[in-house]
Amino acid sequence: MDIDIDSIVKSPYGEGDLWIGGQWRASSDGRTYPVYDPATGEVVREVGAASAADAAAALDAASGAAEQWRRTPARRRSEILTGAFRLMHEHSDALARLITLENGKAYRDAKAEVGYAAEFFRWFAEEAVRVGSGFGEAPAGGFRHVVIKQPVGVTAFVTPWNFPAAMATRKIAPALAAGCPVVLKPAPETPMTALAVAALLAEAGLPDGLLNVLPTDRAPETVSAWLEDERVRKFSFTGSTATGRVLLRQCADHVVNVTMELGGNAPFVVLADADVDAAVRGAMDAKMRGGGEVCIAANRFYVHADVAAEFTEKFGAAMRAVKTGPGLAEGVTLGPMINPTAVERISGLVTDAVQRGARIAAQGQVPVDGGWYHPATVLTDVPADAEILHTEVFGPVAPIVTFTDEEEMLTAANDTAYGLASYVYTRDLARGLRIAERLEAGMVGLNRGLISDTAAPFGGVKQSGIGREGGREGIEAFLETKYVALDWPTD
Structure with missing residues (x-):
């Protein structure tokens, strides 16, 4: 796939700007919103605005793909992520220019971000095959402990505009490595970078439905549709502490596993x-x-x-x-x-x-x-x-x-x-x-x-967040621990 900056800006995907179930779609009600170039204040293009109905469709796609991906061997998941790493480097210039266009940051910073973002695919490709398990004898004898790690399930992400590539890959890569499908709402200011990442993952061989990207300027109804659905078992948010507090309250209703990377000082x-x-x-x-x-x-x-x-x-x-x-x-x-x-x-x-x-x-x-x-x-x-x-x-x-x-x-x-x-x-x-x-x-x-x-745990204390991203801890956020008591007579 040739990631051409001009085609991305004009109308990258023909059928629409929402990536759901391996297809480009227009928003269900045809609504769009403008994305601006911060360097000029001018509109770059109109982008499809996902609705609650689109959020539900994305969740259907992710849920439908979950079981097969969970059963996919870790080595295969690793190979797909490695392919995405290589593709990001092949298209690093176009991706950096795209980041600069919608985010405004200097090109040198955008280019560095692309390299950093790609590294999450490589790191978690390596971690995918190292998810551990345990086997041991009960101290009292008579049975054994078998401890296994399993994917947490469907994951929902909300990412910020300041690192539109890296904040997406820092969440997407460990989730996919662990065996979890993803629904993602990128920041409304910078949706095109996330869509380009989705396109590259598709080219790398990621099966349909495992990554769904929904740009929108109506976040409350879109994200609420996810957090009110019991199929979502993991939610990760990067953004302000004020917004994080609101989302934590919503997650509490269904006791959703959360990772929060919030404000700093x-x-x-x-x-x-x-x-x-x-x-x-x-x-x-x-x-x-x-x-x-x-x-x-x-x-x-x-x-x-x-x-x-x-x-x-x-x-x-x-x-x-x-x-x-x-x-x-x-x-x-x-x-x-x-x-x-x-x-x-x-x-x-x-x-x-x-x-x-x-x-x-x-x-x-x-x-x-x-x-x-x-x-x-x-x-x-x-x-x-x-x-x-x-x-x-x-x-x-x-x-x-x-x-x-x-x-x-x-x-x-x-x-x-x-x-x-x-x-x-x-x-x-x-x-x-x-x-x-x-x-x-x-x-x-x-x-x-x-x-x-990428190899170090990223996160804060106090009101700067909950949990860690990156490092060995990063994949643990998308795994559940299961214990099996195995009868093992000693006589």
Whole structure:
């Protein structure tokens, strides 16, 4: 299959934009909604909007394919996922351009995302054949324990717009590896990338009905149709904590197994003995990847007073040097934000901080015409009551707080309902590990600004989520443990 960017944008699949039961379909009532290019604010194309009836059809398809897939040998499932990995790399340029078109991120970030997304297919292709079982003798004798792992069943996913490929594959790959069929609702802002992934999986040999993708701008009725159906036994959501709370309540009605990857408010700590140049490089990675529209982005910078001036000067210079513009333009490293509402919200946080006494220490430039841009910005002298220290920025703004007392810094860093990621820079490894253990976060980058890896468990504590994705833990989320007591007379 040739993934051609122009054909995807114009009308990729002829019959419609919903992928259900191995076929492209139009929405049941013919309704569509617009997808915008954040770099221009213009409509890219109209996409079919799935309804509750379409959600039911997708669930029928997934349920109908479940038993055969469950019985498919793990080696065959692994081969299909490996094929998808190869196809994503073959079409990496087209996929990256597609991500940039509907998400806005700089092409280099989009290309990196495609590579990261593909790795989930490779990792879980390998994990598919390593699902373990157990056999042992009962301590009292007379019988044996047989412990087996089985697919949890039909899985429903809701993915965000900030990583339209990687957030889809991070869920799809382990589910399919474990033997579970999937229904997926991608973010309304970025549906085309998920549809392209579905097309590649079909080419890789995935049987019909095992992956169903439903773009829509009417999420409540679509997702509710899944969560109110007892055939759905697993639900995984990546998005805001506020939305996660609502979905958790819905899942409770049928005691649905859930994985939730929610909001973050990551502290980035620079200790007095840190390598400042390395800390600045790490800060640029942790803050500016994907334009800061990343759940694990560094949100609050706690910098020791002894190195604050040097760090601020060098970090500010790096932020001013960021080239902002359309993601596909030459040399651009910061694309537009996802929509005008995001720009208004980020600008509001900056204004609030400045009104409370913060100072804009550095700021980049943005295009003057078209698109939804916010400049790369560094704030200093940020007071403790500034809203930007207590909410997820989700944009290219870095507020710096200076500290001298380590205990006070740790108290401030942990003073949040979130606990997804944290970052620490120090030359003293023992000290860094001690602080890493005390930071209330599911993941810590120690002298490293990029922490995501397919082979590592991704997830948070507190109100940043439930469960883990990726790593060996990733496939466990889609397996149930069954115990069989086997009579085994000793005489």
